[in-house]
Amino acid sequence: MDSFEWNKIFAGVIGTALLIMVISTVSSSLFHEGEGHGEGHAKPAFTIEVASEDTGAAEVEEKAVPLAVLLASADPAKGERQFAKCKSCHTADAGKKDGTGPHLYGVLGRAVAGVEGFGYSDDLHAVGGDWTWEKMDHWLDSPKAMAKGTKMAFAGLKKADQRADLLAYLNSMSDNPLPLPEVADEPAAEEAAPAEAEEHSGR
Numbered sequence: 280m281d282s283f284e285w286n287k288i289f290a291g292v293i294g295t296a297l298l299i300m301v302i303s304t305v306s307s308s309l310f311h312e313g314e315g316h317g318e319g320h321a322k323p324a325f326t327i328e329v330a331s332e333d334t335g336a337a338e339v340e341e342k343a344v345p346l347a348v349l350l351a352s353a354d355p356a357k358g359e360r361q362f363a364k365c366k367s368c369h370t371a372d373a374g375k376k377d378g379t380g381p382h383l384y385g386v387l388g389r390a391v392a393g394v395e396g397f398g399y400s401d402d403l404h405a406v407g408g409d410w411t412w413e414k415m416d417h418w419l420d421s422p423k424a425m426a427k428g429t430k431m432a433f434a435g436l437k438k439a440d441q442r443a444d445l446l447a448y449l450n451s452m453s454d455n456p457l458p459l460p461e462v463a464d465e466p467a468a469e470e471a472a473p474a475e476a477e478e479h480s481g482r
């Protein structure tokens with residue numbers, strides 16, 4: 280049989296099935312009042328399975344390595360090389376001279392926008408708090424994302440391991456380096472969900 284014949288048969292089957300469905304729907308609504316008639320409801324004659332198309336490459340969620348882990352193996356010497364990208368505007372040594380950007384000696388642990396007399400942008404001022412590891416990591420990833428109107432004309436350092444090296448270097452340029460953040464034993468450890476039992480006991 281050629282495919283045309285098959286098409287006709289297929290169309291016939293579907294047509295019949297639809298008819299059966301219509302009849303069974305109508306009849307079941309007709310007979311619905313009289314419960315207990317013992318009439319078995321006709322099952323749909325067929326089901327159409329629509330094969331869902333494969334959407335191709337499943338989105339692989341890249342698990343970011345935690346900053347603490349990156350910092351544990353970060354190399355200040357490599358970070359010093361990264362700092363070449365900053366030198367046109369910043370110094371990090373104990374001379375504490377401001378340039379286009381504020382000096383960065385001891386910047387980790389220092390108040391954000393905390394160098395006296397430096398003309399920071401309002402947006403960086405608004406960030407507030409001290410420079411923690413996390414905050415500095417976000418800042419160097421994308422200064423604009425943290426402080427939209429920042430005066431720091433630097434797109435950001437996109438590689439997390441390079442940022443970690445740079446952070447390690449910055450931390451070394453300080454009278455009071457910050458202790459490294461603790462690495463969690465189980466990076467994927469899930470905190471137990473807070474018990475909801477109490478919510479239902481009120482009834």
Ligand code: HEC
Binds near residue numbers: 361362419
């Ligand atoms: C083109 C000049 C320029 C470059 C390049 C630059 N910065 Fe900056 N940086 C600035 C300016 C200007 C500010 C002040 C930003 C503001 O007030 O919004 C700043 C602010 C900062 C601050 C905040 C300091 C504080 O006292 O709160 C840090 C940290 C910093 N920069 C680190 C870096 C690092 C690390 C690099 C290199 C990866 C870098 N910057 C590259 C100009 C620059």
